[in-house]
Amino acid sequence: MKNGTATDQAATGAIVIAHEVGLHARPSVKLTKLAKTFASKIELGLSEDGPWIDAKSIVKVMAFKAAKGSTLHFRAHGGDAPEAVTALIDLVRRDFDESHGGG
Secondary structure: OOOOOOOOEEEEEEEEOOOOOOOOHHHHHHHHHHHOOOOOEEEEEOOOOOOEEEOOOHHHHHHHOOOOOOEEEEEEEEOOHHHHHHHHHHHHHOHHHOOOOOO
16 A cells, blocks of 8 residues: 655654854855755745745745754655755755855
8 A cells, every 4th residue: 555656745853053153144045946856845844843834935035044053953744855855964964165265
């Protein structure tokens, strides 16, 4: 017996923000741009219980004000949900591609 289909997947994940100033303007833009490349509904929270915000909304993500040391929780629902959560966690793990010295 199958539960769901390939177009109906859910995924969750969490990672601690190591970025020096947290989820400020540039990381917020990078996160929402990446989230928008996926078809799934993607949400972001500071705990497993929420409150949850739309990870594709730059206004909501910037207003989120997640500080360094905060744990970002991602949840996604849709055909590419696992890939979306993995990609977003990788972006945070890479420090939003901002901490690489001279390039």
